[in-house]
Amino acid sequence: MSLRFAVLTLLDIEPGSGYDLKRRFERSVNHFWSASHQQMYRELHKLHQEGLLDCEEQIQDGRPDKKVYSLTEAGRATLRQLAARPAAAQKIRDPFLLQLFAGHHLPPALMRAQLERQLAEHRQELATYEAQNARFYKRPPEQQQMLWLSHQPLLLGIETEKAWIQWAERLLQRLQQEESGAQN
Amino acid sequence: MSLRFAVLTLLDIEPGSGYDLKRRFERSVNHFWSASHQQMYRELHKLHQEGLLDCEEQIQDGRPDKKVYSLTEAGRATLRQLAARPAAAQKIRDPFLLQLFAGHHLPPALMRAQLERQLAEHRQELATYEAQNARFYKRPPEQQQMLWLSHQPLLLGIETEKAWIQWAERLLQRLQQEESGAQN
C-alpha cells in the first residue's frame, strides 16, 4: 500500500506522467522511499483501472507523447484514508550488517576495505541531504512554514546518516588497531 | 542473496532445523535482518536441493521429528564467497515518513497520535537493544573479544534508535506548539 500512497500523494500535489513521477521520486522522497519506473507504470495502470486516477494523453512534438495522470474524487478519498491508517514501525534490514556479523569469514584487511566503501557511500548520502537541506532554507519563509512537516523526513535522514558515520568511524579505528596489533 | 547468506552463516555456527533457525534469527540477527518461518523452510529446501546443506532427520519422542541441516563443503565455499561480495548500502524505506511527508492530509491531533505511537515503539526497541547489549557485557572477556565484530550491528541499532527518538521528540514538541498556537 505504501507505493500506492506515495504515488497518490505526489500526483495530488501535481499531476504528471510515469516518467515525471519517477524523477519527482528521485528528487523529493528518495531518502525514505524509492521505486523504479516499472513499479510506477504498473501502479499507475492499476490505479487508473480502479478509477482512482484520470488519464489524459498529451501529444507533444519533438518528444514522445505522455500520459498525464491526475486524481479522481475516489482517488482523493483513498488518499485521505491511506494517510490516516497507522504505519508499522520499520525495522533495519541491512545486508552490510549481516556481512559484519559474519565478519570472521573475511580477512580483516578486506573487511576494512568493505567498511571504507560503505563509509564513502554514506558520506556521499549525507552530503546530498545537507545540500537538499540548504536548498530548503533558501526558500521564502512562508513556504518553509507551509512545508515544514514534509521537510522532517530529510532531517531524520541527516541525523541517521551522521549516527551511521560516527559508528563506522569508531569501528574503522578499532579494525585498524586489531590489524596493526596482529602484526606485532 | 541476503537471506541465503544469513541462513548459511547461522547454520555454520551451529546446525539446526527450520524452527531452531527461526528462533535464532529472533534472538541474534533480528535487529538488522528478519525472516518468517516460511521463508526459512523455503530457503532450506532450496539450499538442500542445491547441495549446500546436508539434512539429517532426528526422531524425537514427545516432540515432532525435526530435520537438522548442516553445511556441506559446497555450502562452506558458497558462504565464503557471499561473505566477500560487496554489499550495497541500504536506503531507509519507512512508511511512516511517507505519512509525515503527506501530513497535510491529516488533522494535527491525529498526526501527533501517530507520532506518539511510533515513538513508543521505538523506545521499546531501544530498551530491547540496551538489554541485549548489557547481556553482551556480562559475558566473559575472552568471549567479548571473540564476538566483538558480530556485536557491532547492535551498537549501530542503539545509536540509530537514539537518533530517531531525539528527532521524534523535537518534532513532537513542535507539533504541540502548532496545535496550541492554532487555538489562539
Next chain:
DNA sequence: AGCCACATGTAAAAGGTTACATGATTTC
C-alpha cells in the same frame, strides 16, 4: 558516431507477507 534525456512498456525472477493446515505436549 555515441551518449544522454525523454517516454513507455513486457517478462521473469527473487524476495517477502499472510492465511491455512496439522498435531503432540506442556503450562496456566
Next chain:
DNA sequence: GAAATCATGTAACCTTTTACATGTGGCT
C-alpha cells in the same frame, strides 16, 4: 479447557529487482 511451545509444511499473493525492448531528438 485454553493457550503456548515445538515442529513442518502448502498456497496465494504482493512487492521489488533485473533484464529486455523500442524509438525520437539534442548535444558533443
